Amino acid sequence: MYEIPTSLCLEWKNINYHVPSSEQNNYTFWQECRKVKELHILKDVSGHMKTGDLVAILGCSGAGKTTLLAAISQRLRGNLTGEVVLNGVAMGRDEMTRISSFLPQFEINVKTFTAYEHLYFMSHFKMHRKTTKAQKRQRVNDLLLACGLRDAAHTRIQSLSGGERKRLSLAEELITDPPFIFCDEPTTGLDSYSAYTVIKTLRHLCTRHRVSKHSLTSVYGEDSFSTPPISSEESTSQNSIEMEELQSNENILESIKEIPTLSVLNNSPNGRHKKAIICSIHQPSSDLFELFTHIILMDAGRIIFQGSTERAFQFFTNLGYVLPQNCNPADFYLKTISDSHTQGKDGELIKAKYDNEIWGRYSGSWLLPRSYSGDFLYNIKKFKKIRWVYQVYLLLIRFMTEDSRNIKRGFISLGLFMITSVTLAVMYSGVSGLTQTSVQDLGGSIFMLSSEMIFTFSYGVTFVFPSALPIMRREVGEGTYSLSAYYVAVVLSFIPMAFFKSYVFFSVVYGAVYFQRGFMLYLSMGLILAISAIAATGYGLFLSSFFETDTMASECAAPFDLLFLIFGGAYYNVDSIPFLKYFSLFFYSNEALMYNFWINVDEIGCPENLKHPCVENGLEVLKRGSFKTADYTYWVDCLGLLLLAIAFNVIAFCFIRKYVRRSGYY
Numbered sequence: 112m113y114e115i116p117t118s119l120c121l122e123w124k125n126i127n128y129h130v131p132s133s134e135q136n137n138y139t140f141w142q143e144c145r146k147v148k149e150l151h152i153l154k155d156v157s158g159h160m161k162t163g164d165l166v167a168i169l170g171c172s173g174a175g176k177t178t179l180l181a182a183i184s185q186r187l188r189g190n191l192t193g194e195v196v197l198n199g200v201a202m203g204r205d206e207m208t209r210i211s212s213f214l215p216q217f218e219i220n221v222k223t224f225t226a227y228e229h230l231y232f233m234s235h236f237k238m239h240r241k242t243t244k245a246q247k248r249q250r251v252n253d254l255l256l257a258c259g260l261r262d263a264a265h266t267r268i269q270s271l272s273g274g275e276r277k278r279l280s281l282a283e284e285l286i287t288d289p290p291f292i293f294c295d296e297p298t299t300g301l302d303s304y305s306a307y308t309v310i311k312t313l314r315h316l317c318t319r320h321r322v323s324k325h326s327l328t329s330v331y332g333e334d335s336f337s338t339p340p341i342s343s344e345e346s347t348s349q350n351s352i353e354m355e356e357l358q359s360n361e362n363i364l365e366s367i368k369e370i371p372t373l374s375v376l377n378n379s380p381n382g383r384h385k386k387a388i389i390c391s392i393h394q395p396s397s398d399l400f401e402l403f404t405h406i407i408l409m410d411a412g413r414i415i416f417q418g419s420t421e422r423a424f425q426f427f428t429n430l431g432y433v434l435p436q437n438c439n440p441a442d443f444y445l446k447t448i449s450d451s452h453t454q455g456k457d458g459e460l461i462k463a464k465y466d467n468e469i470w471g472r473y474s475g476s477w478l479l480p481r482s483y484s485g486d487f488l489y490n491i492k493k494f495k496k497i498r499w500v501y502q503v504y505l506l507l508i509r510f511m512t513e514d515s516r517n518i519k520r521g522f523i524s525l526g527l528f529m530i531t532s533v534t535l536a537v538m539y540s541g542v543s544g545l546t547q548t549s550v551q552d553l554g555g556s557i558f559m560l561s562s563e564m565i566f567t568f569s570y571g572v573t574f575v576f577p578s579a580l581p582i583m584r585r586e587v588g589e590g591t592y593s594l595s596a597y598y599v600a601v602v603l604s605f606i607p608m609a610f611f612k613s614y615v616f617f618s619v620v621y622g623a624v625y626f627q628r629g630f631m632l633y634l635s636m637g638l639i640l641a642i643s644a645i646a647a648t649g650y651g652l653f654l655s656s657f658f659e660t661d662t663m664a665s666e667c668a669a670p671f672d673l674l675f676l677i678f679g680g681a682y683y684n685v686d687s688i689p690f691l692k693y694f695s696l697f698f699y700s701n702e703a704l705m706y707n708f709w710i711n712v713d714e715i716g717c718p719e720n721l722k723h724p725c726v727e728n729g730l731e732v733l734k735r736g737s738f739k740t741a742d743y744t745y746w747v748d749c750l751g752l753l754l755l756a757i758a759f760n761v762i763a764f765c766f767i768r769k770y771v772r773r774s775g776y777y
Contacts, residue, residue, distance in 0.1 A: 120160070153412045175411070183389070212293070226265070496590075576655045610644075639749065645756050678695035
């Protein structure tokens with residue numbers, strides 16, 4: 112048993128952040144070898160907040176609000192310097208990820224999932240591996256009730272309103288019940304009522320949030336939690352705050368009040384676990400501004416003021432700025448900062464911040480006594496998430512579920528794919544028998560089969576990672592699952608479709624051209640086409656990860672395609688390029704299909720009046736094309752395709768990991 116500290120103080124000291132002035136890409140390796148000019152985004156930023164505070168970061172566009180949030184929460188990568196400490200203990204990225212949540216400005220979710228499905232899915236990743244399914248379902252139901260989403264629990268995310276999506280994102284971050292929550296402009300895109308509801312809910316979490324022992328053991332493991340009793344004076348004060356909040360926004364607050372896992376501590380009705388929430392917010396209304404307990408005013412990467420909302424008024428008044436009557440304080444502060452630029456008084460506000468008399472008098476001290484409980488972080492570090500194999504399994508289920516709910520798009524894709532199959536069947540349906548004239552026709556049909564399969568699957572997946580980067584970067588950055596588990600799940604999700612489409616595609620051509628050769632030929636050639644599709648998927652993922660955008664991947668793939676086609680054996684004698692041919696998907700696929708079709712052909716008809724030499728059997732056809740004729744040729748080509756698939760996927764994974772590590776998660 113260990114105790115959660117009743118008050119936690121998070122401090123950030125001398126935070127500086129630089130970014131390159133020009134965007135870097137995976138394919139511009141030379142940029143890493145030259146000196147790149149950098150922009151200074153955050154400039155010696157220091158501050159602190161404690162549990163129970165709802166902090167607003169205000170500033171003009173480009174002031175560095177979002178960057179400050181990401182830097183404090185340790186979600187940034189790159190040239191970031193400074194220190195973040197919790198009650199005097201330095202916090203690394205892994206520790207901050209475990210004790211905090213980051214709510215992005217825009218919702219990044221799987222839109223085809225319902226609200227309940229999304230939370231239940233995320234609960235598997237964010238709660239302790241020993242948590243039972245019943246506990247996860249209870250947690251999800253409690254969060255839906257707390258965030259006012261009970262009626263929309265079985266509505267798909269794409270059909271939710273903007274406010275409901277914001278509350279769903281908040282519910283997701285509350286699964287782990289973190290003491291610190293970072294929100295990037297949580298009111299963006301919301302109407303005034305929805306925005307007020309969201310901020311009111313955040314204020315309520317700061318001032319009276321409670322957590323049950325059941326909830327915490329489900330999140331962090333088998334260790335039990337306890338909190339010291341609260342004095343009667345503090346309890347009376349807290350109750351008065353609660354009554355005031357319930358009267359102003361009864362619909363959401365009542366749901367939080369009634370939720371067992373968020374408001375009633377088992378056998379300890381006075382147990383409380385307050386949160387510290389810090390939000391970047393753009394032009395809040397006066398009603399929203401009054402909900403915040405503290406504000407941070409930023410300008411050009413610097414902090415102008417930090418303290419309570421009451422002291423902010425005194426701070427500006429002492430500098431000679433008078434707040435007009437009936438004026439929104441937030442608008443007044445931002446206008447004052449903006450006007451200081453045009454009037455050449457930038458230094459006045461900066462100097463006032465560092466003036467000990469003014470800054471000490473009006474910002475107040477946020478620093479708390481260093482009563483730090485080491486057991487708190489020690490037990491947080493003991494948290495065990497689900498195993499890697501189970502991560503792959505759950506992600507695979509998500510991909511398959513998403514595909515099944517986009518079935519219309521899948522049928523359209525399959526229909527277009529089958530048009531090519533029907534075209535090939537019609538074009539080569541006139542090929543009959545094994546004659547001298549049909550040798551070239553059959554060879555052309557076989558090469559077209561492998562080419563269409565490889566091109567279709569390689570270009571069909573080039574959009575995968577560019578479109579999946581936002582959700583992948585966020586969830587991997589939060590430690591929800593590992594990047595390798597995500598990539599393996601992506602690859603595995605394509606395998607069933609590769610086999611299905613390959614055999615369906617080949618069925619039409621087989622029925623029109625190859626049916627006389629027997630059903631075993633259908634199975635063996637279909638297998639080669641399926642393995643070719645899997646290898647082509649790896650090739651497409653390589654292009655997608657290397658060029659980062661589907662447009663660049665499509666445009667820059669032409670040189671690769673040209674080389675692979677030349678090495679395929681249809682346009683060039685592969686004996687002239689004995690080593691390079693082994694890098695071509697087309698070579699392995701074409702050779703295996705040709706071998707499988709011709710190796711058992713013992714006789715090919717030869718007319719007496721033919722002016723050129725006859726090809727007497729399938730073995731001569733293979734030799735003329737410089738293909739192998741050994742017994743193991745078919746399986747060696749299958750193995751070659753699988754090795755190429757592995758190589759392409761390994762390279763693609765390395766590029767994706769490099770990109771994510773360089774660019775960060777937000």
